[in-house]
Amino acid sequence: MNDNAPPANANIHDVARLAEVSVATVSNVLNESRPVAAATRARVLKAVAALGYTPHAAARSMRGRGSGLIGLIVADITNPFFTSLVHAVERAANDGGYAVLLCNSDEDPAREQQHLQLLRAQRVDGVILAATGHASHERAAALGQLQVPVVLVDRGSAEFGRDAVMLDNRRAGLEAVRHIIGFGHRRIAMLSGPAAVSTAAERLAGYREALLEGGLAYDERWVRDAGYREERAYDAACEMLRARERPTAVFAANDLIAIGLMRAIADLGLRCPEDVSVVSIDDFAWANAFRPRMTTVAQPVAAMGESAVRMLLSRIDRSAAALPPRTEIMAPMLVVRDSCCAPPQRVVAGAMS
Incomplete structure (x- = not known):
């Protein structure tokens, strides 16, 4: 048995212990009932993600509040480009008070679709997607069912109609x-x-x-x-x-x-x-x-990750809700x-x- 495995049914006390905060602080973060320092909030949300703790996040989402989670799907985590991208996205998301749920499709459209369904179940506030190359009705349907903002990074296609950050x-x-x-x-x-x-x-x-x-x-x-x-x-x-x-x-x-x-x-x-x-x-x-x-x-990987997070957060907080899909093309060197x-x-x- 793995002593480091998360509890099978994690509760708010497990989150508090892992984040090294009080239960009240966890509650304040999840319910947005009182201000919490950004670093503490990020630590709590990391613990929530690590433990797979979702009941209160789901309840908050049903009340119209966010989960504080962003989904990131990369095409191949063994690719050094995507490893660097993950680092950039996580850093920028944490600075914005969000934790990141990382998924690796391994260039497999079926796995990509499963990850999209998983992120929907986790009620993430938005998704950054480096897509597999194969267009599919299943992926289009899964993206539609998410009902949260999606930003493409590195890879794009006319089928998406979403914000995107790409290299030239x-x-x-x-x-x-x-x-x-x-x-x-x-x-x-x-x-x-x-x-x-x-x-x-x-x-x-x-x-x-x-x-x-x-x-x-x-x-x-x-x-x-x-x-x-x-x-x-x-x-x-x-x-x-x-x-x-x-x-x-x-x-x-x-x-x-x-x-x-x-x-x-x-x-x-x-x-x-x-x-x-x-x-x-x-x-x-x-x-x-x-x-x-x-x-x-x-490739300006750090800038691409930061820009993708910035675009996503502007959609999440609705400051860019009325804008049409935007594509930022970055210059190679x-x-x-x-x-x-x-x-x-x-x-x-x-x-x-």
């Missing part, structure tokens, strides 16, 4: 590939994400635009769907780099893909950037610790390091001459 992904792809072309590369491959995911489609559009701008033909054989997954990227990169005429540069659509690509380069006995130049998108925390240090197009150089003169299967 087309520009990110354009700047990444334009940088590679500047070294003289002509055989430039792309390890992409799933075609159904908006970020992948937009980054691919930027890749194609850069090729056109550089006078290079687009060849679908040089583009592989790596699914935004490290292992799929590794397999696709190994196949691509073993080819008789391999690419001299590869654009990785996110940092998980870049990790798989770098593993493949090392396992095949190749060198980056001497044999294969690499540029990616995301700029994860340890990109500067790679050898070579990774050239990336950075190319971070030049050491993973790109001029291409080798002649490339054959597994060797350079």
